[in-house]
Amino acid sequence: MxxxxxxxxxxxxxxxxxxxxxxxxxxxxxxxxxxxxxxxxxxxxxxxxxxxxVNGISDLSGIRVEAGEVRVGALTRYVDIEQSPLIARHLPLVAHGIRKVADRQVRNRGTLGGSLCHADPAAQMPLCALTMDARLRLAGPDGLREVPARAFFLGAYATAADPLEILVDIIYPDAEGTLGTIAQQIRRHGDFPAVSIAASARPADDGRWVDWRIGACGLDDRAIRLDRTAAMLEGQRPDAEVIAAAAAALLEDDIDPPEDVRASAEYRRHLAPIYVARAVTALVEEARP
The missing domain is CATH 3.30.43.10 (Uridine Diphospho-n-acetylenolpyruvylglucosamine Reductase, domain 2)
Structure with missing residues (x-):
């Protein structure tokens, strides 16, 4: 067509x-x-x-770290984020998540801003932005304004951006020293997952883990934060018992899994604690010598 x-x-x-x-x-x-x-x-x-x-607007591209923040231009290509040593060092969750986006052809052309404004409820980049408490900077007739990721995504394919605004850049808190991963249930590489769990945290010297951030896709009509689960892991030594209890806690949150061609709501609810446990375990395993 x-x-x-x-x-x-x-x-x-x-x-x-x-x-x-x-x-x-x-x-x-x-x-x-x-x-x-x-x-x-x-x-x-x-x-x-x-x-x-807008592909000719050079000011919309680029990655820089300043004053404890990482700024990524909305026009920055996935491939540039994937290959950036700054992203690998300062935003490990984004570095991990970008490799799960579609395939090489899409990552060569697709942009971070495009993904965030499209707001697909199963996409990895909105999930990372929400999990990392990113802020989105929009330019419009009345000037610039910043919108937290928690307020930007209003639902499936719906955002707080006005039709007369353009996304300029995305601002993430510097997460240097953390580890990040995404565990997702997916039929084949490149498909959208039925459930995704993003996890970011920092291992301390005494074996405890701090600064937990956990987000999820597939449990609502947009990406959501699992703050109850993160709070249960904060300051803990995440052994199997602690991980299992934290994973089970998400079912106490107000989740409303959708039902579509990828999975039923019941199946998504069943998968959620399993993939929380897998994401947290993956971080712990990555930190081991």
């Missing part, structure tokens, strides 16, 4: 992109990597009046 008719606009600056969005009165889409957008256009599930290409 082919997309419906639309006007193509190439923007060279963020200001030009915002002006184009205003001209189309919000009935336009931003073209970055296009890995999710183009299939939707071709199937005519989206019929925008305009397509605004």
């Amino acid at each position: 082919k997309p419906g008719s639309f006007e193509y606009v190439k923007a060279d600056t963020v200001e030009a992109a915002i002006e184009a969005l205003q001209r189309f009165d919000g009935e336009a889409r931003i073209l970055a990597g296009g890995q999710s957008l183009m299939p939707l256009l071709n199937m005519r599930m989206l019929r925008p009046a305009g397509l605004i290409d």
Whole structure:
């Protein structure tokens, strides 16, 4: 299939992109990597009046670490994040999660900002952003504003971004010294998982683990935080008994697993504690000599 008719606009600056969005009165889409957008256009599930290409805006790309934060431009390609020594050192969870995104072809073209704005409830990058308490910086007619990841994702394919705004960059707290992993139930590499559990923590010298952050996909209509489980692990020596108790605790949280072609709600509820235990165990095993 082919997309419906639309006007193509190439923007060279963020200001030009915002002006184009205003001209189309919000009935336009931003073209970055296009890995999710183009299939939707071709199937005519989206019929925008305009397509605004931002690939020429160099200010939207890049990775830098400053003042205890890691800033990643919205236009930064997956492959650049995957190969970045800064990401590997300062955001281990993102470094691990990026390798689970689709396949090499998608990672060569897809962008971090595109994934976050698409807000697929099973995608790895929204999960990492939520788990790591990232902030998303948006530019619009009224200037810049920051939105915490917890407030940015409103549901499946829904975000707090205004139709006249463009995502500029993503700001993560520096997580140097932590370990990060994602355990997911998936039929084959490249598919979207039925359940994903992201875990990040820091091993202390006395065998205890601190700074636990745990997030999940597949247990609601968006990525969620499992703060009760993280609190049970905080400051503990995570042996098999502690891990099992923390994993079981997530069932006490207000989770509402969806039912779709990948899995039933009952099956997702069954998988959740299993994959929490696998994610936590993977971190502990990684820290062992």
